[in-house]
Amino acid sequence: MLAYHRTFFRLACYAIPAFLLAATMTNTRAVEPNYDESAVRQFALPAVLAGPDGVPVTTAEAWKNTARPHQFGLLEKFVYGRRLPSVPVTVVGQVDRAAVTLAGDVAALRLQATLQLGDAANAPTTDVLLYLPKLLPESKDRVPVFLTLNFRGNHAEHADPEIKLSTAWMPDDKAAAIVNNRATEASRGTTAQRFPVESMLARGYGMATAYCGDVFPDRADGRAASGLQSLGRPVEGTLASDETGAIGVWAWQVSRILDWLVTLPEVDPQQVIVVGHSRLGKTALWAGASDERFALVVSNNSGCGGAALSRRNFGETVDVITSRFPHWFCPALATYAQRETDLPCDQHTLLAMIAPRPLYVASAVDDRWADPRGEFLAAVAAAPAWKLFGLTGLGTTEYPAIDKPIGATVAYHVRTGGHEMLAYDWQRFADFADRTLRHQASPPANGYPAFHPVQKPLPIKPPPGAVVLVPDRVEKNAALATFTSMAGGPIDWQADDGALAVHATEKNANHIVSKQLFRDADIHAEFVTSPEAKGNSGLYIHGHYEMQIYDSFGVQPPTDQDAGSLYRFGKPIVNASLSTGQWQVYDIRFIAPRRDAAGKIVKPGSVTAWLNGRLVQNELTFTEPRSPYTPYKHGVTDFLKGVEKHLLTTDEGPLFLQDHGSPARFRNVWIKRLDTP
Ligand code: GTR
Numbered sequence: 001m002l003a004y005h006r007t008f009f010r011l012a013c014y015a016i017p018a019f020l021l022a023a024t025m026t027n028t029r030a031v032e033p034n035y036d037e038s039a040v041r042q043f044a045l046p047a048v049l050a051g052p053d054g055v056p057v058t059t060a061e062a063w064k065n066t067a068r069p070h071q072f073g074l075l076e077k078f079v080y081g082r083r084l085p086s087v088p089v090t091v092v093g094q095v096d097r098a099a100v101t102l103a104g105d106v107a108a109l110r111l112q113a114t115l116q117l118g119d120a121a122n123a124p125t126t127d128v129l130l131y132l133p134k135l136l137p138e139s140k141d142r143v144p145v146f147l148t149l150n151f152r153g154n155h156a157e158h159a160d161p162e163i164k165l166s167t168a169w170m171p172d173d174k175a176a177a178i179v180n181n182r183a184t185e186a187s188r189g190t191t192a193q194r195f196p197v198e199s200m201l202a203r204g205y206g207m208a209t210a211y212c213g214d215v216f217p218d219r220a221d222g223r224a225a226s227g228l229q230s231l232g233r234p235v236e237g238t239l240a241s242d243e244t245g246a247i248g249v250w251a252w253q254v255s256r257i258l259d260w261l262v263t264l265p266e267v268d269p270q271q272v273i274v275v276g277h278s279r280l281g282k283t284a285l286w287a288g289a290s291d292e293r294f295a296l297v298v299s300n301n302s303g304c305g306g307a308a309l310s311r312r313n314f315g316e317t318v319d320v321i322t323s324r325f326p327h328w329f330c331p332a333l334a335t336y337a338q339r340e341t342d343l344p345c346d347q348h349t350l351l352a353m354i355a356p357r358p359l360y361v362a363s364a365v366d367d368r369w370a371d372p373r374g375e376f377l378a379a380v381a382a383a384p385a386w387k388l389f390g391l392t393g394l395g396t397t398e399y400p401a402i403d404k405p406i407g408a409t410v411a412y413h414v415r416t417g418g419h420e421m422l423a424y425d426w427q428r429f430a431d432f433a434d435r436t437l438r439h440q441a442s443p444p445a446n447g448y449p450a451f452h453p454v455q456k457p458l459p460i461k462p463p464p465g466a467v468v469l470v471p472d473r474v475e476k477n478a479a480l481a482t483f484t485s486m487a488g489g490p491i492d493w494q495a496d497d498g499a500l501a502v503h504a505t506e507k508n509a510n511h512i513v514s515k516q517l518f519r520d521a522d523i524h525a526e527f528v529t530s531p532e533a534k535g536n537s538g539l540y541i542h543g544h545y546e547m548q549i550y551d552s553f554g555v556q557p558p559t560d561q562d563a564g565s566l567y568r569f570g571k572p573i574v575n576a577s578l579s580t581g582q583w584q585v586y587d588i589r590f591i592a593p594r595r596d597a598a599g600k601i602v603k604p605g606s607v608t609a610w611l612n613g614r615l616v617q618n619e620l621t622f623t624e625p626r627s628p629y630t631p632y633k634h635g636v637t638d639f640l641k642g643v644e645k646h647l648l649t650t651d652e653g654p655l656f657l658q659d660h661g662s663p664a665r666f667r668n669v670w671i672k673r674l675d676t677p
Pocket of ligand 1: 277278279280302303304316321
């Protein structure tokens with residue numbers, strides 16, 4: 001069937017007038033996307049090093065002078081439209097500078113500035129949010145900065161309540177609490193899983209972001225409300241085939257923000273890294289191609305029109321993307337729908353534009369729509385451009401294993417999980433920037449597997465090597481031998497409707513204590529909160545750090561009392577709570593703090609947590625316990641004194657399920673130790 005369509009359309013392209021062709025193409029859009037590798041068509045890629053005469057160049061000089069400009073011109077003409085001119089950038093009003101302390105006691109400098117792009121009367125403005133690691137006052141150090149556009153406004157990228165709430169148009173989106181095309185207070189932090197400020201600042205990087213919709217609202221008729229008019233570009237009627245699309249405008253926005261960043265004394269102008277996810281990953285690549293001041297370019301899950309080869313009919317195609325998002329590209333691209341093999345360029349040439357600078361292409365294994373293999377093959381095919389400079393690009397043609405980054409000056413990974421930009425991705429980008437830009441070793445990786453838990457459908461099967469503390473069905477009168485009471489004896493919690501119910505007490509000190517001890521571990525727990533006593537319970541890790549269980553359904557904004565918080569250390573990134581009576585699920589990666597011989601913490605611990613499919617803590621660091629209610633202080637027994645002593649000397653402790661006066665129920669609780677086989 002697919003073969004039939006391919007042949008049919010190749011003929012169609014040559015024989016059928018344009019208006020009929022458009023109609024036929026619309027029909028085929030109903031065809032299921034191809035996810036069958038064996039049904040990918042055979043194709044030859046345009047020579048990546050070819051100059052205007054079609055002959056591949058052989059020197060870096062010739063590449064810079066002839067082939068690169070020629071190839072860049074093809075990308076302008078057939079994919080993104082003409083690069084927009086530079087304009088003067090001015091700060092509107094004052095830059096808002098504030099010293100802030102972020103979750104995990106991370107000291108930072110937060111800057112917020114409104115930039116006007118150009119001096120035309122209708123010049124657009126964009127709000128930039130920038131966090132910088134706090135430097136000593138006398139420091140002359142300048143820091144590298146990751147710059148990324150965002151989808152839902154700066155306030156959605158971090159829960160910091162001082163971030164200016166965007167008033168720009170946004171697509172309605174329940175998950176981001178956008179109502180009637182405007183952000184609400186509840187929108188704060190809703191995309192924070194994509195912007196791990198604290199952990200990147202801890203590695204010495206600044207984090208900058210701005211909303212793409214400030215200069216081009218992401219909708220088919222967004223052109224009229226875009227910055228294009230201020231640049232004298234047409235915004236209606238029939239457009240020239242190489243008229244710039246939204247991606248070109250967003251890339252221009254990124255470059256203008258760079259104009260401002262490089263004026264800041266704290267920012268290293270030679271080390272600004274452009275990063276983008278998805279459509280904004282396409283944008284990051286085009287920005288990096290159009291503006292060679294970007295020192296490193298990162299594409300995350302950018303897919304069709306980004307890092308993925310257009311000639312591969314796998315996942316999203318030129319046909320689909322140009323019909324769903326006609327405003328993203330220049331009009332010429334749509335004419336190559338169903339005849340991608342006729343395109344004078346392909347996306348490997350886009351990647352080659354980054355040479356000799358370092359480039360990172362990141363995919364996710366379940367993001368088949370973005371064609372992970374097509375992204376990898378484009379990186380392979382772009383390699384000759386780095387070779388001209390005596391550099392190794394990817395250095396391999398072999399597809400890597402999941403969660404195993406590869407590459408030299410071009411890096412690639414395919415992460416576990418789906419279409420997102422997560423802590424794992426950022427840590428790899430920072431590793432790569434450490435190596436290629438800063439020429440320094442990255443902090444030792446703990447070597448643990450990537451953590452992107454699947455949380456539905458419940459119950460989740462425990463992985464190999466996990467120690468099950470509570471089975472997924474608890475039989476009536478089952479004597480659960482995996483826990484002890486606070487006094488070290490048998491527990492008095494009972495089965496209730498197949499789950500283990502908290503035996504709630506007035507003193508709130510009838511926790512149960514796992515016999516299994518652990519240091520670093522992944523912890524999984526399924527639970528139901530009760531409407532009594534605010535649903536309060538918790539996963540009291542090591543008896544020191546409580547991942548909160550609470551009836552927080554609908555609470556906005558969530559505080560450090562609510563479900564998803566690490567009590568007394570950090571409120572949840574987003575309120576992911578379900579209502580009482582519903583099964584909920586936590587997955588927690590707990591990296592234990594390390595202590596010296598006297599039991600004092602010498603290296604902070606960290607917690608990453610997912611609640612009901614949403615990231616609620618992202619590598620939140622913590623030091624000495626802060627709760628006055630730890631079981632080593634409140635309800636303490638001789639048995640617990642022994643547990644604490646062991647903990648302070650070995651960094652290993654139990655998991656407590658907490659009694660806080662509310663009969664929460666648990667099932668399918670398990671621990672997978674990370675630091676032992
Ligand atoms: C999809 C689109 C992709 C990708 C994604 C995104 O709908 O098909 O090309 O860009 O949106 O930006 O999230």
